[in-house]
């Protein structure tokens with residue numbers, strides 16, 4: 001993948017600081033001292049969480065990172081006395097409660113697109129033709145299932161088998177050992193049955209196949225599907241809520257004010273304010289990104305109440 005989409009932790013440390021407050025409020029209640037970030041990218045969020053949590057608790061913590069990119073270097077993760085950082089090759093966790101954290105992880109996973117045309121099912125496939133990649137819809141021989149039955153003509157179903165696989169593994173762990181998973185990702189409250197795949201190359205929108213292996217590709221994840229899957233494991237799900245609401249609740253305003261008070265120049269103050277706006281703007285990340293928490297306990301988490 002490229003680096004055209006800027007993620008929340010890359011915008012400001014305030015994002016990871018608010019997440020740390022959330023975890024701190026639940027750590028004792030859920031008896032968690034193990035963390036696992038999926039798809040940490042360049043490790044910014046992990047570093048912000050480790051830095052904040054080490055200030056807020058005396059507990060010994062294990063922080064696991066699961067990342068497939070060869071560019072990821074876990075040695076760049078900051079060292080703190082009571083926090084042991086380890087890279088995971090597989091999502092195979094020790095038998096203890098964990099907090100899993102995924103920021104824009106699921107929207108980076110591959111998806112299948114299935115379209116209903118004249119009552120029949122077709123799947124989008126990518127082929128090489130005339131020296132370039134082209135997409136075509138090919139007829140599926142498989143029968144309708146509960147997901148495809150709901151499709152009307154020309155509607156598109158987007159499913160990520162890999163997301164389901166990862167979630168099932170994590171949900172099984174949460175069901176057996178406790179803890180929870182906190183997810184931030186692009187997606188509506190109710191996913192539409194349309195093509196949501198999109199690409200950005202050199203900061204400009206482009207077609208998904210215009211710059212193979214060079215553009216950043218994403219799609220809208222289906223939060224309803226995640227809830228349904230968590231229900232199958234008997235777990236409790238909270239949200240999705242807007243990123244903005246989560247950040248307000250876990251102190252982004254207060255953190256901004258503290259940072260503004262200690263900022264040494266008007267330029268730095270403006271920069272901090274711009275970062276705050278980018279994370280919370282209802283027209284941008286503030287509402288386009290949703291946040292969901294799933295665990296095996298009934299909790300009263302006010303941020304997630306209606």
Ligand SMILES: C[S@@+](CC[C@H](N)C(=O)[O-])C[C@H]1O[C@@H](n2cnc3c(N)ncnc32)[C@H](O)[C@@H]1O
Nearest residue numbers: 007009039040041066067068069103104105108
């Ligand atoms: C959009 S980036 C988000 C990075 C980071 N979480 C952030 O907020 O800045 C998605 C990350 O997931 C990683 N990733 C994608 N597919 C993966 C997979 N199957 N297993 C592990 N990591 C994966 C990518 O390498 C990338 O670092």
